[in-house]
Amino acid sequence: MITFTSDFGLQDCYVGAVKGVIYGINPETQVVDISHDIPPHDISAAALVLAGSCPHFPPETVHLAVVDPGVGSSRKGILAVTKRYRYVAPDNGILSLALQGEEVCALFSLEAERYFRSPISPTFHGRDIFGPVAAWLSRGVEPHHFGPRLQSWSRLENLTSDRTSEGFLEGRVLHIDRFGNIVTSFSAEALREIGVVERLVYFALKEERIACQVEFYAQGPIDQPFFLLGSSGYYEIAARERSAAQLLAVSPGTPLRLYFESTKP
Amino acid sequence: MITFTSDFGLQDCYVGAVKGVIYGINPETQVVDISHDIPPHDISAAALVLAGSCPHFPPETVHLAVVDPGVGSSRKGILAVTKRYRYVAPDNGILSLALQGEEVCALFSLEAERYFRSPISPTFHGRDIFGPVAAWLSRGVEPHHFGPRLQSWSRLENLTSDRTSEGFLEGRVLHIDRFGNIVTSFSAEALREIGVVERLVYFALKEERIACQVEFYAQGPIDQPFFLLGSSGYYEIAARERSAAQLLAVSPGTPLRLYFESTKP
Amino acid sequence: MITFTSDFGLQDCYVGAVKGVIYGINPETQVVDISHDIPPHDISAAALVLAGSCPHFPPETVHLAVVDPGVGSSRKGILAVTKRYRYVAPDNGILSLALQGEEVCALFSLEAERYFRSPISPTFHGRDIFGPVAAWLSRGVEPHHFGPRLQSWSRLENLTSDRTSEGFLEGRVLHIDRFGNIVTSFSAEALREIGVVERLVYFALKEERIACQVEFYAQGPIDQPFFLLGSSGYYEIAARERSAAQLLAVSPGTPLRLYFESTKP
Numbered sequence: 001m002i003t004f005t006s007d008f009g010l011q012d013c014y015v016g017a018v019k020g021v022i023y024g025i026n027p028e029t030q031v032v033d034i035s036h037d038i039p040p041h042d043i044s045a046a047a048l049v050l051a052g053s054c055p056h057f058p059p060e061t062v063h064l065a066v067v068d069p070g071v072g073s074s075r076k077g078i079l080a081v082t083k084r085y086r087y088v089a090p091d092n093g094i095l096s097l098a099l100q101g102e103e104v105c106a107l108f109s110l111e112a113e114r115y116f117r118s119p120i121s122p123t124f125h126g127r128d129i130f131g132p133v134a135a136w137l138s139r140g141v142e143p144h145h146f147g148p149r150l151q152s153w154s155r156l157e158n159l160t161s162d163r164t165s166e167g168f169l170e171g172r173v174l175h176i177d178r179f180g181n182i183v184t185s186f187s188a189e190a191l192r193e194i195g196v197v198e199r200l201v202y203f204a205l206k207e208e209r210i211a212c213q214v215e216f217y218a219q220g221p222i223d224q225p226f227f228l229l230g231s232s233g234y235y236e237i238a239a240r241e242r243s244a245a246q247l248l249a250v251s252p253g254t255p256l257r258l259y260f261e262s263t264k265p
Numbered sequence: 266m267i268t269f270t271s272d273f274g275l276q277d278c279y280v281g282a283v284k285g286v287i288y289g290i291n292p293e294t295q296v297v298d299i300s301h302d303i304p305p306h307d308i309s310a311a312a313l314v315l316a317g318s319c320p321h322f323p324p325e326t327v328h329l330a331v332v333d334p335g336v337g338s339s340r341k342g343i344l345a346v347t348k349r350y351r352y353v354a355p356d357n358g359i360l361s362l363a364l365q366g367e368e369v370c371a372l373f374s375l376e377a378e379r380y381f382r383s384p385i386s387p388t389f390h391g392r393d394i395f396g397p398v399a400a401w402l403s404r405g406v407e408p409h410h411f412g413p414r415l416q417s418w419s420r421l422e423n424l425t426s427d428r429t430s431e432g433f434l435e436g437r438v439l440h441i442d443r444f445g446n447i448v449t450s451f452s453a454e455a456l457r458e459i460g461v462v463e464r465l466v467y468f469a470l471k472e473e474r475i476a477c478q479v480e481f482y483a484q485g486p487i488d489q490p491f492f493l494l495g496s497s498g499y500y501e502i503a504a505r506e507r508s509a510a511q512l513l514a515v516s517p518g519t520p521l522r523l524y525f526e527s528t529k530p
Numbered sequence: 531m532i533t534f535t536s537d538f539g540l541q542d543c544y545v546g547a548v549k550g551v552i553y554g555i556n557p558e559t560q561v562v563d564i565s566h567d568i569p570p571h572d573i574s575a576a577a578l579v580l581a582g583s584c585p586h587f588p589p590e591t592v593h594l595a596v597v598d599p600g601v602g603s604s605r606k607g608i609l610a611v612t613k614r615y616r617y618v619a620p621d622n623g624i625l626s627l628a629l630q631g632e633e634v635c636a637l638f639s640l641e642a643e644r645y646f647r648s649p650i651s652p653t654f655h656g657r658d659i660f661g662p663v664a665a666w667l668s669r670g671v672e673p674h675h676f677g678p679r680l681q682s683w684s685r686l687e688n689l690t691s692d693r694t695s696e697g698f699l700e701g702r703v704l705h706i707d708r709f710g711n712i713v714t715s716f717s718a719e720a721l722r723e724i725g726v727v728e729r730l731v732y733f734a735l736k737e738e739r740i741a742c743q744v745e746f747y748a749q750g751p752i753d754q755p756f757f758l759l760g761s762s763g764y765y766e767i768a769a770r771e772r773s774a775a776q777l778l779a780v781s782p783g784t785p786l787r788l789y790f791e792s793t794k795p
Contacts, residue, residue: 481602
């Protein structure tokens with residue numbers, strides 16, 4: 001099974017071309033669409049989508065991810081082998097979050113042209129390099145055949161939050177989801193580690209304080225935004241059956257603060 | 266085979282997470298996307314999409330539908346077993362139209378936690394309850410294992426039309442499709458039952474009368490809207506290669522009337 | 531395997547209905563989505579998407595394509611058998627580009643009602659004619675069973691460019707892709723044939739001259755649009771990580787010129 005995530009959208013031939021190439025190499029595989037509506041060139045958004053969906057797939061799945069503004073340039077293509085999965089992607093940080101939760105066994109630079117489509121278009125490595133590599137992997141070609149070992153992979157900065165000493169943490173808006181929920185950079189895991197998860201008081205975002213914490217959306221008040229722990233482990237700011245992002249006029253990257261009760265008053 | 270309908274959109278991890286969970290439980294199944302572009306929280310729209318697509322699938326198909334503004338609240342999860350299919354969904358009316366055309370054999374409340382993901386996020390039952398239940402069903406678990414029997418399911422009001430005595434029927438706009446066709450709440454079946462289907466005269470919608478009836482879109486006049494019987498059995502108001510909804514400035518819920526010839530003048 | 535391309539969008543029941551019908555006839559097949567976001571009624575856009583994706587699929591694939599503004603009218607349904615594939619579509623020019631690159635073996639008019647759904651809605655041949663025919667083909671029914679032979683298929687005009695004698699070629703914008711790249715009607719193949727591919731000087735589009743040629747997007751200048759050979763074989767005008775189409779305010783059909791160096795000065 002090959003999952004496929006991209007910023008190709010669905011109005012062009014790009015998704016179909018990659019699927020065609022994959023099925024052309026391995027008609028027995030199944031390509032499962034995760035998302036092709038990643039905003040164009042938005043590597044961070046793709047990193048979040050991968051982190052929220054890949055870990056649920058069965059072992060041995062090949063995860064193919066192509067958001068690739070640097071296509072054709074010197075950025076490498078990468079194959080990351082973990083205990084459970086194989087990831088194929090441009091090495092531009094797109095795997096930052098997915099690999100964080102995994103035991104990485106080996107990394108390879110995609111260089112073995114015999115597994116690529118020929119000629120290689122300098123503008124479409126999804127079709128000519130990443131798709132074919134994913135397909136050959138699904139046919140059982142061993143990872144080390146695709147190129148030399150790499151020691152590390154590119155990581156995105158600014159996907160986590162910073163502690164400060166004044167009783168608050170600084171973070172930012174990571175993502176706005178389809179419902180307009182504001183996904184923040186504060187994960188329950190990180191807050192638990194620093195011991196504040198039980199002591200959250202309010203989010204400060206622009207001029208607003210969001211102090212009402214609930215467990216699920218339908219529990220939120222009708223007339224004001226509230227916050228809750230979202231299903232991917234990040235705190236979210238939401239509003240009842242409308243878009244909190246629109247209400248508060250925020251977008252990915254907007255800075256915000258999370259205030260917590262200090263243990264000693 | 267599992268069909269999957271939701272309002273999750275395609276830019277987030279939600280669809281991928283549910284698919285991952287399903288394939289994690291049953292790698293042999295096939296998840297077929299019906300739609301993930303149901304407008305957020307729009308249970309009526311989902312009900313229509315299910316009614317228009319589910320009945321065409323082969324027997325034994327599991328239909329998974331998640332538009333779930335009440336996630337985490339006291340609304341139940343439901344498994345509806347019909348003569349042909351199994352439906353898994355929140356019990357919020359989303360199955361109103363699909364079950365109408367079916368012989369319902371049994372209904373169950375989803376309560377057996379051993380078939381759920383653990384822990385259950387109070388904001389994402391698609392991933393943690395409905396998806397897993399659909400997957401276990403596709404692996405052959407008997408429906409009664411998922412929870413106790415239910416006597417009835419939630420139905421949406423306002424998906425049908427009302428008769429009046431003055432030579433017209435009152436209804437509303439059910440749905441605007443991608444082409445801008447205005448799907449009305451008048452079904453050919455209902456009009457046949459009350460004996461007016463052969464005597465339609467015009468639709469009154471806002472200040473407009475739409476009196477030109479055709480059989481297919483390309484038969485309609487260039488310069489004015491017309492009506493015809495749509496492929497799902499509902500009458501539609503349409504315009505030639507443009508959006509009738511935009512032309513007439515209507516949206517779902519807009520009231521309209523259908524005038525018919527009385528048998529005695 | 532059946533690929534499926536349409537302008538049905540994903541918010542309605544149309545895609546699900548066609549898939550249901552196909553799996554109802556042949557539960558063993560696999561329907562692979564190419565695109566359902568073709569702009570409504572845009573046959574040219576569909577022709578391009580098919581040309582860019584179909585040729586990559588394995589032999590014997592059935593390609594189903596439904597963009598069908600003339601549904602219900604006298605336009606025929608067509609089955610085109612090529613050396614590698616079978617195409618099922620309305621005969622309205624949608625196959626113009628896909629068949630250009632193929633060896634066409636036989637054409638049939640879809641007329642054998644025993645392979646259709648009954649009754650046939652005059653507004654949804656995708657569900658009632660094209661989908662079922664694709665499914666029966668995938669089950670091994672021989673092409674000649676679906677109807678009488680046709681001698682030719684409909685072709686779209688205006689998908690190619692015209693030569694002029696003054697050192698330039700006249701063409702137009704074929705397509706704007708999701709990234710805002712402007713796909714022009716100039717193919718490398720056509721320019722090679724007339725011997726100018728090595729002598730390109732600039733594109734003239736509205737009041738602008740685009741003279742900077744690069745090999746891949748990340749190589750382009752930050753502050754001005756540039757041109758390059760796109761992955762489907764057409765020249766594109768692009769901009770660095772933003773929409774060239776928006777920057778230059780063009781849309782499909784906008785005329786443009788490509789100037790080349792004459793061999794003799």
